[in-house]
Amino acid sequence: MVGRLASVDGSVMTSHTCDGPYRTWVEVFPHSKYEKGALHSVYSGTLDPGETAWDMRNVKKTGDIPETEETYAFLNTAYPCLNEKQLAIGETTIGGRQELRNKEGIFYIEELEKIALQRCKTAREAITLIGKLAEEYGYGDYAECITLADPKEVWQLEISGSGKGKPSAIWCAARIPDDHVGVSANYPRISTIDFNNPDRFMYSSNLRETAKNLGYWDGKEPMKFWKVIGPWRKAFDMREFFILSALAPSLNLSDDVAVTELPFSVKPEKKLSPRDLMRFFRETYEGTQWDMTKNLLITVKKKDDQGNEIEEKIKSPVANSWMSRDLQKLFNELQPGVIKNRYPIAQNFCSYSHIIQCRSWLPDEVGAVAWFSFDNPALSPRIPIFSGVISLPLSFSICGQQRYTPDAAIWSFRETNRLATINWAKGRTLIEPAVKELEDKVFEEVPIVEKKVVELVKAGKNEEAKLYVTVYTNNFAYAAMKRWEEMKVPLWSMYGMGF
Secondary structure (H helix, E strand, C coil): CECHHHECCCCEEEEEEEECCCCCCCEEECCEECCCCCEEEEEECCCCCCCECCCCCCCEEEEEEECCCEECCEEECCCCCEECCCCEEEEEEEECCHHHCCCCCCECHHHHHHHHHHHCCCHHHHHHHHHHHHHHHCECCCEEEEEEECCCCEEEEEEECCCCCCCCCEEEEEECCCCCEECCCCCCCCCECCCCCCCCEEECCCHHHHHHHCCCCCCCCCCEHHHHHCCCCCCCCHHHHHHHHHHCHHHCCCCCCCCCCCCCEECCCCCECHHHHHHHHCCCCCCCCCCCCCCCEEEEEEECCCCCEEEEEEECCCCCCCCCHHHHHHHHHHCCCCCCCCCCCCCCCEEEEEEEEECCCCCHHHHEEEEEEECCCCCCCCEEEECCCCCCCHHHHECCCCCCCCCCHHHHHHHHHHHHHHCHHHHHHHHHHHHHHHHHHHHHHHHHHHHHHHHHHHCCCHHHHHHHHHHHHHHHHHHHHHHHHHHHHHHHHHCCCCC
């Protein structure tokens, strides 16, 4: 999460990596109107990898709430992430206390995200609505964290069920200061709540009472929300430590076992761009003390400048940060402790990821952009999906999670990415330049797109502006898929004589 004064251009950013076996079909759900008195059905199971958006075999209806008469269009990823009004949402699962989960609650986090995107324009509106719905109808999911951004500010919301009895919820939201950056990676991060500062904190109506009754807070000490919502010993792990330390090295943060908290957010010593966040999303800790491949060395023979044969230690060409658990176990069986996996930011089991910019100085049709990628974020290119986009390529609407499905967009990238990591020393010579090539291209072209959209909107041609960004996004997506599909040829050629 990046506040507007912490970014190079004044944009507000949030982001998400969807690590796990979740659905990979993506669609733009349209702006809609409903009759007065209509009901909105609420579901569970929408994260599961159904074949398409209309595959309801794994989906279960959990309840109904009153529908609003008009809803905004939104980008419907597994965890819905962006609407046409520049409201953006990221997500990370935090699990929480088992005893707080109440399965009678009708809402899972992805449904609350969807409804907020359909009905709200700002992060504060969305937090208020999510809290109200979860308290009234019950939150039935495990504890979750979502990050909500609009063109002015970004917030972190952590939410859980409220235990036995009538289904409800306990939650707290904390605002990232405008000149700060925050990060949450599967850990609750909200610490001491200032109940008298509504500009920094929002929270459930029953929070203090519930926390005290359940024995999670004594009512005397300041309430640390991460201790209320979960049973963890600390409120951070490797990913939070790595990013916050990189952004503010002068703080000399420590990940010592005795340390239980890091700052909720930090003021970066250098302002951030979307490309800076993209670099973090590609991070595997390579070249640092936490590099899991640093001990995977082999001896090679070569000749020096005088023609003498010498031996040199180099990293094995098959070493990479995404080796299977079986392979890691084999190496550690052969030499105990040779690999220590510190959970890099870029994961092979990532379904998709996005970095979303929200920009107050641009019209909504182009103001927000989700820099979206399928599969491993270190290996796939970013596709710009603007808040005004009204449709995506057909292959985006097909899930590729259950099996190899060439007509699913994710497999245009996944097959090439997996081939590249078989011999990463060679594979990276293709993948990394291709990622940079498309990234350079899109950041050269997007200012031109933005300028054109501004002109169209000023002329009152809003629908034409939406069509313009839709065509650009689709064309770029097709080009990226084609580029990755073409790279399969040289990769397969490398392995013609075997792996």
